[in-house]
Amino acid sequence: IGFSTQRGRFDRTSGKIGLDEKAKTGSIDVSIEADSIDTGLADLEDKLKSAEFFNTAQHPTITFKSDKLEFSGTVPVAAEGTLTLLGIAKPLRLTIDHFHCGVHPVYKRNVCGADASGAIKRSDFGLSAFLPAVGDEVKIKIQVEAFKD
Secondary structure (H helix, E strand, O other), rough: OOOOOOEEEOOOEEEEEEEEEEOOOEEEEEEEEEHHEOOOHHHHHHHHHHHOOOOOOOEEEEEEEEEEEEEEEEEEEEEEEEEEOOOOOEEEEEEEEEEEEEOOOOOOOEEEEEEEEEEEEHHHHHHHOOOOOOOOOEEEEEEEEEEEO
């Protein structure tokens, strides 16, 4: 607790990303199954799923929704939206650090990929267990590939 940086990921996510590069508009609608958290440590995962943290029995889904994308030319560089966690909705700005579209060499389908980052204060969402020993800021790193319909 508070000894080093703890990393984790969610293994089950789904969503839709809409993008009109010419009109410079887009939308994001993503759902995350909270009980799919993976830290590589089973005991820690059980604790994170408990009522002290993600309370996955009562709040099985985390969502991010955005209909405001910022562009530099035809490339999206940021998304402003709403993160809902433990039933609490708060604004979240994601910086899009990398973005590329093309034909996927394996799947032979059009795909867009992106790396995005942001940060939240976990206490803003009621995740206050073990503060201040465990830091309040949670850095979010996202890697996504979305196939075009």
